[in-house]
Amino acid sequence: MVTEAQDNGRASGLRGGLGELCYSSGLLHTLQRLRAWWLKDLRVLAYHRIMPLPDPATYDFDLELISTSPERFREQMMMLRERFRPMRLSDVAQMIEAGKTIPADAVVVTFDDGYDDNYHIAFPILRELGVPATFFVSTGHIDTGKPYAYDWLVHMILLAPADARLRVPELGIDTPVPTEREERRALGTELLSRMKEMDALAQSALIERLQLEWNLPADHTPAECRPMTWDQLREMHAAGMEIGSHGVHHRMLSKLPLADMEFEVQHSRDTLLRELGPAVGLMSYPVGGDRAFDDAVVKATREAGFAVACSYICGTNPEPASNRYSLYRLPVERNMGPGWFAAMLTMPSLMSYPTASRVPAEAQAEPCSS
CATH class of the missing domain: 3.20.20.370 (Glycoside hydrolase/deacetylase)
Incomplete structure (x- = not known):
């Protein structure tokens, strides 16, 4: 809720x-x-x-x-x-x-x-x-x-497993997902900004890859999005x-x-x-x-x-x-x-x-x- x-x-x-x-x-x-x-x-x-x-x-x-x-x-x-x-x-x-x-x-x-x-x-x-x-x-x-892909990306970072790592070699990112929720939001904001320098199909591939790695597929749409x-x-x-x-x-x-x-x-x-x-x-x-x-x-x-x-x-x-x-x-x-x-x-x-x-x-x- x-x-x-x-x-x-x-x-x-x-x-x-x-x-x-x-x-x-x-x-x-x-x-x-x-x-x-x-x-x-x-x-x-x-x-x-x-x-x-x-x-x-x-x-x-x-x-x-x-x-x-x-x-x-x-x-x-x-x-x-x-x-x-x-x-x-x-x-x-x-x-x-x-x-x-x-x-x-x-x-x-x-x-x-x-x-x-x-x-x-x-x-x-x-x-x-x-x-x-x-x-x-x-x-x-x-x-x-x-759901919209960018919003789903933030959703995944907020709900990623406690031991998850964010690996984006295209951007030189390899970091553990923070424990604190506020820090996760900040990481999501940073990733959204930086990934928009990538070509659009690579952005989509990154989001799909994280869905598989973290087992958070966008195959349903919560009421909030x-x-x-x-x-x-x-x-x-x-x-x-x-x-x-x-x-x-x-x-x-x-x-x-x-x-x-x-x-x-x-x-x-x-x-x-x-x-x-x-x-x-x-x-x-x-x-x-x-x-x-x-x-x-x-x-x-x-x-x-x-x-x-x-x-x-x-x-x-x-x-x-x-x-x-x-x-x-x-x-x-x-x-x-x-x-x-x-x-x-x-x-x-x-x-x-x-x-x-x-x-x-x-x-x-x-x-x-x-």
Whole structure:
């Protein structure tokens, strides 16, 4: 049984404290009006999971995927509705096509992966408040109901036998799995970060190898990491939510062989058309940092008929027509109180976390204008 952690609602860190101060002083309203007059940039919020914050001592999956609690999510969506202009991502795509300027204070809400708490918790709140959102799903996981590989990796490290060793010769890792749970979480975080330098098929092989070594096969899906179903997605789609692609198997597209990458892009698009019918093609690159997509991925995305694509690079989009296939987003994290969240939307360059570049500047994908 998972125990729910108590959230005291206090601001976290320097950004959180500054955000709460600006929020409580009323300064943000003035700053927002000034910014809307000066800069009409598109803000895209990035969420993963919405769920009661669990106790780390009893939760056997990746805590970093939890964006916020249901209560805070409701507060955030109410703030969007009252102070900003929530927009559908497909409407943004159509405005780009028409050469129109994105309106001031435009905000798009997006979710990555396709966990079923998106349906059970986020969707009812969005529907009640009339806030549109785009859910990017990895279609292979929706098809099979199997757990997501990165989350399963953290799960395995948390539950590995007491005498287990983590051997990853590709990364020069050979270490006993720690006894303490907090240290196991830290090891999982480190491994997730480092293994994303490997090619995508090698990542999959590593996870499969550890399943065999530790006898923790991903042949069942615990309730805590279950993907949505197509019936749930059809219900959400019929209610006005948008469903986009997050690939087939949640693999880093730029780290796949060309044929496999093109399959991930095209097959995910074909599956969405088959299950949900015609719609504006919307893509979010799995992992989404600058090492997760490149010119070849952008080209495949355009040729598959997608109208826009989101990265996971932190920032806003002053001219979204110039980077429509690499839209920047603002990640929402579980330690954000209402003040920090409001301040991030009002002063994103100051209040959001910068994304560290993982590839040389000359190797980064160029923005696309059409």
